[in-house]
Amino acid sequence: MTSAPPATPPTVRTARPAALAVGLLALLAAGVASVAVGARAVPVGEMWGAVADFDPLNGDHLVVRDIRLPRTVLGIAVGAALAVGGALIQTLSRNPLAEPGILGVTHGAGFALTVGAALGLAGSAVSQLGLGVAGSVLATALVYAVGRHSTLRLLLAGVAFSAVLMGVSLGIRLTSPDTLDKYRFWAVGSLAGREQADLTVPLVAIGVAFVGALVIARSLNAVALGETVAHTLGANVARVRTVTLVLITVLAGAATAVAGPILFVGLIVPHLLRRLTSGSVPWLVGLSAVVGPILMLVADTIARVLLHTGEVPVAIVTAFLGGPMLIWVVRRYGAGSL
Amino acid sequence: MTTRLSARDVTLGYGDRVVSTRLTLDVPDGAFTAVVGPNGCGKSTLLRAFVRLLTPDEGAVTLDSRSVSDLPAKGLARELAFLPQDPLAPEGITVRQLVARGRYPHQSLLALWTPDDERAVAEAMVTAEVEDFADRQVAELSGGQRQRVWVAMVLAQDTPYLLLDEPTSFLDITHQYRLLALLSRLRNEGRTVIAVLHDINQACRFADHLVAMKDGRVAAEGAAADVVDAALIKDVFDLPSVIVADPVSGTPMVVPE
Numbered sequence: 225m226t227s228a229p230p231a232t233p234p235t236v237r238t239a240r241p242a243a244l245a246v247g248l249l250a251l252l253a254a255g256v257a258s259v260a261v262g263a264r265a266v267p268v269g270e271m272w273g274a275v276a277d278f279d280p281l282n283g284d285h286l287v288v289r290d291i292r293l294p295r296t297v298l299g300i301a302v303g304a305a306l307a308v309g310g311a312l313i314q315t316l317s318r319n320p321l322a323e324p325g326i327l328g329v330t331h332g333a334g335f336a337l338t339v340g341a342a343l344g345l346a347g348s349a350v351s352q353l354g355l356g357v358a359g360s361v362l363a364t365a366l367v368y369a370v371g372r373h374s375t376l377r378l379l380l381a382g383v384a385f386s387a388v389l390m391g392v393s394l395g396i397r398l399t400s401p402d403t404l405d406k407y408r409f410w411a412v413g414s415l416a417g418r419e420q421a422d423l424t425v426p427l428v429a430i431g432v433a434f435v436g437a438l439v440i441a442r443s444l445n446a447v448a449l450g451e452t453v454a455h456t457l458g459a460n461v462a463r464v465r466t467v468t469l470v471l472i473t474v475l476a477g478a479a480t481a482v483a484g485p486i487l488f489v490g491l492i493v494p495h496l497l498r499r500l501t502s503g504s505v506p507w508l509v510g511l512s513a514v515v516g517p518i519l520m521l522v523a524d525t526i527a528r529v530l531l532h533t534g535e536v537p538v539a540i541v542t543a544f545l546g547g548p549m550l551i552w553v554v555r556r557y558g559a560g561s562l
Numbered sequence: 563m564t565t566r567l568s569a570r571d572v573t574l575g576y577g578d579r580v581v582s583t584r585l586t587l588d589v590p591d592g593a594f595t596a597v598v599g600p601n602g603c604g605k606s607t608l609l610r611a612f613v614r615l616l617t618p619d620e621g622a623v624t625l626d627s628r629s630v631s632d633l634p635a636k637g638l639a640r641e642l643a644f645l646p647q648d649p650l651a652p653e654g655i656t657v658r659q660l661v662a663r664g665r666y667p668h669q670s671l672l673a674l675w676t677p678d679d680e681r682a683v684a685e686a687m688v689t690a691e692v693e694d695f696a697d698r699q700v701a702e703l704s705g706g707q708r709q710r711v712w713v714a715m716v717l718a719q720d721t722p723y724l725l726l727d728e729p730t731s732f733l734d735i736t737h738q739y740r741l742l743a744l745l746s747r748l749r750n751e752g753r754t755v756i757a758v759l760h761d762i763n764q765a766c767r768f769a770d771h772l773v774a775m776k777d778g779r780v781a782a783e784g785a786a787a788d789v790v791d792a793a794l795i796k797d798v799f800d801l802p803s804v805i806v807a808d809p810v811s812g813t814p815m816v817v818p819e
Contacts (some may be wrong), residue, residue, distance in 0.1 A: 318652070379698045439671060446653040456613050457719070458639030458667040503655025
């Protein structure tokens, strides 16, 4: 062999940074739209003024400061958490149908909220947040205890345990209309009004977990080759799996606790990016953290303007957007891409 | 014959099922060792013990007289590279990306991609002859191409030892010989190659050191010309045969009766 190694085609090396740049610009645009659009339209000039030169008597400034900006930040955090959680669980399980709530997070939170509401504990936003987190953590802890020896067992335990929790919760809600009412507010995933609670803890948790996801991503590159190859490459498979599962639980748990169950963001975003990232987990995690929030903000903005009176819950919009997107991915790349 | 890698009195098994009892084997440095034997004789198990996928119940696998159990995981991965029988590539991965994964043991948690990594990946792709389709998806390749990509991945690991579990399975005859010739070339360049092979005649032709296993023990080992005869084939494979000289290489060739 005398031929020199060929130069890397520029298309491959530049595609991912270019996608990141485009994604960040799109996220900026979606963020501006999310602050501007709503029952009261805010001009872009007033938006800047609300940040740089706040006037408490200016209605536009108040809307931006008290509602739109916190809600946009929340949308970015929730979208990133779900998409990154989805990228991690799909990579770890090598299962394209896995979504971040599969380990019991979603139904654990729903169960805790149902029980809390039945006992009259779910009155305030803070207590709902607390119940959601407690339910997520307890449910996933039980799932780990049963299935920690292999990823497949974990998924099966998660699905089975979720089904039990869902059934019990449903039973409680059907016999207690009052509980059903309280639960319904949470169960329809939405950002509306959720920005009014103190979000410091969930936002910090999501930020820390995202950094953790970027750090563990390189080891996941090795684990994605299967346990045998990962071991012989010197990866500590058990430790990588445990750390990744904790990160998924924190990401999905925090997002679910503040916004309720939001379908499809965690499932669809990693699929949209898989080809582009050509199998690199660090890029998949990084780009998911950009594209997840775009999807979330666009869906939330649409949710605000779709009806003349009131709002459509964002989870309904993400499902409407996500379903066709998933079908598009399958048709475009064939079922093999899933 | 010098040897750095050895199995010393190892008892290997899965739970209660014992595969090998007190097996000892020295792997000659810089040679192509082929392990042959009937299905279920413990060939793959032995290979898995060498790369610490399996911990011996008794005895130890040693590298430079140190038990491999005492070595750090990445340190061991810089000495021994292993290609399992049926590795699965992640969805969407390109050839270059997969080969680059072989650099994992050379990287720390946060280190960036270095020129050394770049060079090792480029060299591995040239050696395994996969650079022509470096930016294609692994899933789109033929079986023979895909197997060479995996070989490139373990080459990028840049280890003195290459262990391969039946690397020629599922390949057509052309690709089988092409792969074995590649392994011989790697041996000539100074690597130690240990491969489980299905085809006894290929093993005789390519290996410097033949290890015949039966029921978890080493039935015979040495140069093929010294150890392969009709009695051994009858003992190991329970197959009556005539041994003739391979008309091309002159090595023993087993012709079943």
